[in-house]
Amino acid sequence: MSVTYKRVALIGLGLIASSMFWGMKRGGLAGEVTGYARSAATRDTARKIGLCDRVCDSAVEAVEGADLVILCVPVGAMGAVASEIAGALAPGATVTDVGSVKRNVIEVVGPHLPDNVHFIPAHPLAGTEHSGPESGFAELFDNRWCLIVPVEGSDPDAVAKLRGFWEGLGSNVEEMDADHHDLVLAVTSHAPHLIAYTMVGVADDLGRVTDGEVIKYSAAGFRDFTRIAASDPTMWRDVFLSNKDATLEILGRFTEELFALQRAIRTGDGDHLFEYFTRTRAIRRGIIEAGQDTAAPNFGRATTSNE
Numbered sequence: 001m002s003v004t005y006k007r008v009a010l011i012g013l014g015l016i017a018s019s020m021f022w023g024m025k026r027g028g029l030a031g032e033v034t035g036y037a038r039s040a041a042t043r044d045t046a047r048k049i050g051l052c053d054r055v056c057d058s059a060v061e062a063v064e065g066a067d068l069v070i071l072c073v074p075v076g077a078m079g080a081v082a083s084e085i086a087g088a089l090a091p092g093a094t095v096t097d098v099g100s101v102k103r104n105v106i107e108v109v110g111p112h113l114p115d116n117v118h119f120i121p122a123h124p125l126a127g128t129e130h131s132g133p134e135s136g137f138a139e140l141f142d143n144r145w146c147l148i149v150p151v152e153g154s155d156p157d158a159v160a161k162l163r164g165f166w167e168g169l170g171s172n173v174e175e176m177d178a179d180h181h182d183l184v185l186a187v188t189s190h191a192p193h194l195i196a197y198t199m200v201g202v203a204d205d206l207g208r209v210t211d212g213e214v215i216k217y218s219a220a221g222f223r224d225f226t227r228i229a230a231s232d233p234t235m236w237r238d239v240f241l242s243n244k245d246a247t248l249e250i251l252g253r254f255t256e257e258l259f260a261l262q263r264a265i266r267t268g269d270g271d272h273l274f275e276y277f278t279r280t281r282a283i284r285r286g287i288i289e290a291g292q293d294t295a296a297p298n299f300g301r302a303t304t305s306n307e
């Protein structure tokens with residue numbers, strides 16, 4: 001059974017907030033949804049496309065009377081937004097967020113919030129490389145994980161209600177500690193994004209040398225990197241700046257492994273390469289068996305590359 005909040009306020013109206021709005025409408029999860037974005041252009045677009053029942057001209061106005069407030073801005077903006085809305089929050093309201101990093105958000109948001117609201121951070125593991133109010137769709141969270149990261153003293157009833165809300169949006173929900181979340185996400189999302197950004201940067205440099213051949217003959221491996229590397233620059237700048245320790249830890253390990261593979265290639269150690277690639281292939285199978293991706297060739301795309 002899905003959970004309903006009387007009034008939900010979305011602060012920030014980009015990909016995640018707009019997907020949540022359409023998902024709330026689909027599931028009948030909210031009585032009224034108010035929304036606010038800092039730029040007039042985004043608020044105008046939201047009004048034009050019917051995103052939110054009421055688009056407000058200030059964050060304070062949007063959160064007034066809301067029993068659920070969801071911060072959907074880049075991680076680096078969470079603290080300022082929390083400070084702006086703190087005085088207008090209704091007693092007993094739940095304040096949550098969707099930020100990709102959790103320890104830092106807890107540290108910058110928590111101190112601003114009054115004692116009479118429930119602060120329950122969360123992170124939906126779902127997204128695309130698109131951003132902005134027009135990029136959202138109701139199905140974004142279907143069968144994807146949402147990690148809820150309760151802080152010390154979180155009220156179990158408020159946590160259970162938020163869990164029900166995310167399940168109503170289609171997610172599978174699990175609770176996780178903030179530091180563990182940040183390490184897991186550094187492995188599964190943050191470091192891979194940095195590697196994709198780097199690979200596309202390297203290819204771009206090479207592309208200049210070979211007069212565009214890198215793009216012209218780009219096969220699936222590189223195209224997949226370009227999709228990831230097209231992700232929002234503000235969001236990802238903030239992710240790396242706010243999940244610094246975990247990302248550096250994983251990148252350190254990555255560099256060691258890369259050097260080991262580089263050495264195997266230099267010394268002609270085929271056994272090392274073969275064993276390594278056999279191990280990584282098994283991981284892909286595990287992801288498919290867990291229902292987190294399709295077994296179809298080339299992720300089920302209509303056209304396949306002839307890489």
Ligand code: NAP
Nearest residue numbers: 012013014015016039042073074075077099100127131132
């Ligand atoms: P988005 O589409 O780029 O939208 C961001 C929203 O935040 C926009 O409404 C923008 O306002 C507002 N904003 C940007 N900078 C701001 C600032 N300095 N102060 C106040 N508002 C600001 O972003 P998104 O993809 O929805 O991401 C939102 C959050 O979800 C981020 O914390 C991100 O880490 C997290 N997240 C993203 C993904 C993903 O794949 N995209 C997945 C999971 C979680 P304007 O439109 O007025 O500029």
